[in-house]
Amino acid sequence: MKIVVCLGNVPDTTTKVKFGDGTAFDKTGVQWIINPWDELALTRAMELKEDAGNPVSSVTVVTVGGKDAEPTMRKALAIGADDAIRVDTDARDAYAVAGQLAEAIKDKGFDIILTGIESSDYNGSMVGGMLAEMLDVPSVSAVSGLTISGSDVEITRDIDGGKEQVSVATPLVATVQKGIAKEARIAAMRGIMMARKKPLAVVPAAEVETLTDFVSFELPAPKPPCKMVDADNVAELVDLLQNEAKVL
Amino acid sequence: MSVLVYTENWDGVFKKLSFELVSYAAKVAEMMETSVTAVSIGDVADDELAKLGNYGAAKVVKVDGNTTLDNQVYTGIIAQLAEAEGAKVVVISHNNTGKALAPRLSVKLKAAVGAGLIALPSSTEPFTVSKKVFSGKAFANVVLKTDVKILTLAQNSFEVIEVGGTATVEASTATAGEAKTTVKDVQKQTGKILLNDAEIVVSGGRGLKSGDNWGIIEELAEVLGAATACSRPVSDEGWRPHEEHTGQTGKIIAPNLYFAAGISGAIQHMAGISSSKCIVAINNDADAPVFESSDYGIVGDALKVLPALTEAIKEAKNK
Ligand SMILES: Cc1cc2nc3c(=O)[nH]c(=O)nc-3n(C[C@H](O)[C@H](O)[C@H](O)COP(=O)(O)OP(=O)(O)OC[C@H]3O[C@@H](n4cnc5c(N)ncnc54)[C@H](O)[C@@H]3O)c2cc1C
Numbered sequence: 328m329k330i331v332v333c334l335g336n337v338p339d340t341t342t343k344v345k346f347g348d349g350t351a352f353d354k355t356g357v358q359w360i361i362n363p364w365d366e367l368a369l370t371r372a373m374e375l376k377e378d379a380g381n382p383v384s385s386v387t388v389v390t391v392g393g394k395d396a397e398p399t400m401r402k403a404l405a406i407g408a409d410d411a412i413r414v415d416t417d418a419r420d421a422y423a424v425a426g427q428l429a430e431a432i433k434d435k436g437f438d439i440i441l442t443g444i445e446s447s448d449y450n451g452s453m454v455g456g457m458l459a460e461m462l463d464v465p466s467v468s469a470v471s472g473l474t475i476s477g478s479d480v481e482i483t484r485d486i487d488g489g490k491e492q493v494s495v496a497t498p499l500v501a502t503v504q505k506g507i508a509k510e511a512r513i514a515a516m517r518g519i520m521m522a523r524k525k526p527l528a529v530v531p532a533a534e535v536e537t538l539t540d541f542v543s544f545e546l547p548a549p550k551p552p553c554k555m556v557d558a559d560n561v562a563e564l565v566d567l568l569q570n571e572a573k574v575l
Numbered sequence: 576m577s578v579l580v581y582t583e584n585w586d587g588v589f590k591k592l593s594f595e596l597v598s599y600a601a602k603v604a605e606m607m608e609t610s611v612t613a614v615s616i617g618d619v620a621d622d623e624l625a626k627l628g629n630y631g632a633a634k635v636v637k638v639d640g641n642t643t644l645d646n647q648v649y650t651g652i653i654a655q656l657a658e659a660e661g662a663k664v665v666v667i668s669h670n671n672t673g674k675a676l677a678p679r680l681s682v683k684l685k686a687a688v689g690a691g692l693i694a695l696p697s698s699t700e701p702f703t704v705s706k707k708v709f710s711g712k713a714f715a716n717v718v719l720k721t722d723v724k725i726l727t728l729a730q731n732s733f734e735v736i737e738v739g740g741t742a743t744v745e746a747s748t749a750t751a752g753e754a755k756t757t758v759k760d761v762q763k764q765t766g767k768i769l770l771n772d773a774e775i776v777v778s779g780g781r782g783l784k785s786g787d788n789w790g791i792i793e794e795l796a797e798v799l800g801a802a803t804a805c806s807r808p809v810s811d812e813g814w815r816p817h818e819e820h821t822g823q824t825g826k827i828i829a830p831n832l833y834f835a836a837g838i839s840g841a842i843q844h845m846a847g848i849s850s851s852k853c854i855v856a857i858n859n860d861a862d863a864p865v866f867e868s869s870d871y872g873i874v875g876d877a878l879k880v881l882p883a884l885t886e887a888i889k890e891a892k893n894k
């Protein structure tokens with residue numbers, strides 16, 4: 328089986344976001360990381376490959392992004408992916424990213440396509456499902472467990488108020504979340520050395536359109552200062568919650 | 576023309592989430608001078624379906640059976656109904672189900688998605704929505720360029736509005752494709768308030784020192800009718816199940832009231848809870864960053880403050 332992990336290159340989660348004139352995200356000084364869920368997806372893919380009980384032959388990572396995404400992709404190779412594909416374009420919405428991914432991975436015989444449940448930059452939660460529909464394959468969302476059983480994939484998905492064990496034939500798209508792997512893997516020195524020699528193919532962008540325009544950005548209004556209550560007077564807090572905030 | 580809203584059911588019953596969605600759809604329909612058609616898939620009794628009228632649905636189209644969520648089957652049904660109704664806008668929840676269906680529907684209908692919205696569109700011409708980006712650190716104004724639009728609504732972000740109408744219920748003629756998802760087992764949480772549904776949430780962090788101390792979180796939750804939650808290290812340590820972890824990489828929630836006890840207030844934690852209407856922080860470090868984004872704070876030992884708070888709330892309730 329061949330696994331492909333769709334990997335977003337996103338600003339570090341502690342980034343102080345700025346928007347210059349308010350029309351675009353200001354990338355100056357930003358540290359870039361693998362989107363946290365995609366890192367967990369990659370970790371799970373590596374676990375599946377390393378477990379000899381599974382017939383996983385390769386793990387590929389694919390990113391839609393400019394050359395500046397390559398350090399993040401090398402990190403994924405250092406964690407253990409066998410090869411990488413970069414679709415050379417700065418996509419501007421989820422539909423366009425999914426379209427590029429679909430073009431890049433179709434006809435390559437991938438059995439399990441993993442995406443994260445949300446990209447930490449534009450918070451769409453849309454790419455995985457869109458990709459599945461474009462490829463006309465099944466999709467399972469909110470996946471917190473994934474094992475291989477013959478040509479089927481056994482999945483634990485979170486539903487509102489519980490969990491379900493479902494079985495789906497490959498090929499499929501699984502959109503993963505917390506729980507899929509215990510902790511994201513960190514690249515070891517050996518992995519970092521090896522990553523330099525692993526293949527990173529750059530493919531030209533396909534003709535795909537965007538369905539949305541992000542026209543402007545705003546920062547939320549600052550929060551008023553916190554009202555402090557004495558630890559010996561919790562009754563006052565209860566009173567404030569009842570009569571001032573009116574939430575009790 | 577119409578606004579279509581997909582209303583999920585839980586064992587044949589709707590919940591507040593469904594009514595929020597219909598209320599939202601009704602307001603969007605008002606902006607577009609049209610009416611709301613609700614779509615329900617699964618086995619729901621007609622009198623339950625008719626309730627949606629109270630929140631502004633003019634018509635409910637039901638598709639019986641298909642109780643297993645298969646994303647392709649559900650997408651196929653909703654797409655057929657959207658086309659039959661001439662829907663210009665499709666409203667879906669931004670919960671797990673919605674995140675599974677909306678993107679497939681987007682491709683099928685070639686409809687732009689406004690994802691995870693917390694308010695009505697700011698204009699319909701051009702169709703513009705405000706959406707959270709960078710995990711709540713900013714908002715973006717997004718123009719949806721297609722003729723048909725999909726809006727996914729974040730849970731607990733829109734009020735339920737009762738309008739007192741009644742909805743007509745029709746059985747649909749939509750055909751379902753073949754399901755490719757086989758459900759083998761279901762584990763439902765029973766008797767507990769779900770984190771996503773909860774109006775009040777009591778959450779604990781590493782400051783509680785050990786999973787053994789969770790009794791005081793649960794007791795406070797009990798008197799408040801609240802759900803319990805935790806920070807990521809707490810679930811990583813196995814003190815609490817991973818479903819309880821809130822934050823950027825966990826659940827994103829918007830209760831009316833969130834108690835953060837022994838939680839430092841890391842940006843990744845706050846990303847999951849900053850839409851709460853009121854945040855109360857309890858921390859023994861007066862300089863903990865959590866106070867910067869809270870409404871009320873107590874500097875003190877959570878192991879003492881939480882039980883005292885439980886008692887104070889019991890007392891206030893008995894008055
Ligand atoms: C205004 C704007 C400006 C942008 N500018 C740039 C830019 O300058 N450079 C640039 O490279 N991108 C840019 N993007 C693309 C952006 O980084 C995201 O990739 C894209 O918007 C998808 O985000 P989402 O929140 O909809 O994804 P979601 O649907 O939340 O993502 C879910 C999953 O899809 C996969 N995924 C998402 N994005 C990618 C990707 N790019 N490659 C591979 N897999 C992915 C991941 O597995 C992720 O976990 C821009 C987007 C917007 C809206």
Ligand SMILES: Cc1cc2nc3c(=O)[nH]c(=O)nc-3n(C[C@H](O)[C@H](O)[C@H](O)COP(=O)(O)OP(=O)(O)OC[C@H]3O[C@@H](n4cnc5c(N)ncnc54)[C@H](O)[C@@H]3O)c2cc1C
Nearest residue numbers: 780781782806807822823824837838839841843844859877
């Ligand atoms: C990519 C990424 C994603 C992440 N996603 C998440 C996420 O989704 N959710 C999340 O929670 N974290 C997330 N984190 C981790 C986050 O950065 C913090 O490490 C984490 O939130 C800290 O948890 P905490 O507040 O429980 O623990 P700590 O930071 O250790 O804080 C414990 C607090 O308890 C206080 N305290 C100690 N003793 C007491 C006492 N007796 N009474 C009262 N207070 C006391 C201390 O003063 C301190 O403020 C993420 C990190 C990364 C890098």
